[in-house]
Amino acid sequence: MKNIPLFVNNQSFQIYLDEIEQYYKTLKSQIENLQNDLNTKINKLRKTSTTNEQAEAIFDETCEQYKMNEDTVKRYFRYSVVIQIYTLIEDRLNNICDFLCKQNQKQISYQDLSGNGSYRALNYLKKVFSISLGKPDEDFINSTNTIRNAIAHTNGNLTEESAEMIKKIKKIVNKEKGISIDTNNRLDISDTYISYLFENTRNVFNNIYKKI
DSSP states (O other): OOOOOTTTSHHHHHHHHHHHHHHHHHHHHHHHHHHHHHHHHHHHHHHHSOOOHHHHHHHHHHHHHHHHHHHHHHHHHHHHHHHHHHHHHHHHHHHHHHHHHHHTTOOOOGGGSSSOHHHHHHHHHHHHHOOOOOHHHHHHHHHHHHHHHHHHHHTTBGGGSOHHHHHHHHHHHHHSTTEEEOTTSBEEEOHHHHHHHHHHHHHHHHHHHHHO
């Protein structure tokens, strides 16, 4: 479809996605620099520390606690990026649905269809406009939705999820690279998975815009 307005078209979507990726890369670099600096200072302290056993034990405990805090900072930072990417996906799908509805003078609103978020928007595109994504693209959006929900609702803590939700997440974990469940039963998201999200989000929306 030609003459798609700026707030709906592929160009603006890619710009927004690029902005999120730049945010991710910039903060990732800053976090790594800060943590490298702190690690250097800790190592210097170790070299100059006393040989007193009690002091050494306290120092080791402090280092271990720092390592746990470091991992937590990285985990929640990556969580925030997943949420930003999915929020853009859902918002843009809804904008596309609204645009197509107005262009074709449809009376039904996508809010009237079953499901929530991206599920509902995909349902709208399929049922109202006969726009069906390929299965890999639809599976990608639905999987991203599932991971986003686990992060947003339980901070990635699977012990608080339903058996049905855990089953869905494990299926995704077994399929996708860079995402796993750690020993504390929490979602562990790596930079590899973040890169995968950026790449596939671009590809999926390129395919969507070819269909509208």
